[in-house]
Amino acid sequence: MTNFRNSELTKRKFIKLIASAPVIASPFLGSAAVAQEIAMQEQDAVRHNISSFRAVDWREHFDTLGEGVIVADTVSRALHFWTADNGAGVGGYKLYPTSVPISEELTRRGYTSVIKKVEGPTWTPTPSMRERDPSLPRVVPAGPKNPLGTHALYLSWQYYRIHGTHDTRKIGRKASDGCIGLYNEMIADLYSRVPVGMRVRVI
The missing domain is CATH 1.10.287 (Helix Hairpins)
Structure with missing residues (x-):
């Protein structure tokens, strides 16, 4: 366009x-x-x-690969995923372009983990979102207007998700209120590979 x-x-x-x-x-x-x-x-x-892509090695962030890890890079706007350790300290690797938070204030960095997986998630605006925009609906059901897209990985940080988006213009941009967004087909792929409990670091 x-x-x-x-x-x-x-x-x-x-x-x-x-x-x-x-x-x-x-x-x-x-x-x-x-x-x-x-x-x-x-x-x-x-x-x-174009965001400044940078290579990432899981060893820079985790002591062991274990069942797999995720590193979400808010600078180069990419999610790095390594699959389960094959016993030799080496696993498979996938890279996904993402959207990232719109500001430093909304960006949270550090270690967390996947605590829940939901296909066809509903979206509930956070209290701070509703404070900024009282016109927001209380709940948005699954569907083409849902900001969480088709799949969501819920993190141990309250209100933070790795999720899809129906608005493909957001990918590669600062476009979220704190979450990491992927194309719907890519979050579906990641969703199928990630078990509950997988470790995540946002940098």
Whole structure:
């Protein structure tokens, strides 16, 4: 989907470039040079919109792999999942892009664990959410309007979840009130692999 704001910026860049471009004998060469400059600037803008992915090793956060672990990275907006230890200190590995909390105030970091798994979760706004927005419903049932998507992993921290989202625009962005969000198909995949009790670290 075209981003209107980025489109307007591109038009302004084009006009600016046309106005400042040197006169070149061949109109074709002139337009090609301008087009190349615009493409380079757009690529630079895209790079700045991509979160800075970083590799993570479970050994940086846990003493043992055990039945598997999760590291949710709020900086690079990715969830790292390692499956059960095969006896050699090595397990399988999966990586999922995520949404993250919209502010530092809403971001909680540290160690927690999965205490419950729910397919087709209902959503109940927290007291602080209702305080900020009294118009919020008390409960949203499972379905396409539910902010928790199709599956949810409940953490030992009250109100915190790893869950899906029907709004795919949120993935890769600061878009939640504290939870970690995944595409619905990806939370379904993670849900099928994660047992209750799995250890989680949010960094």
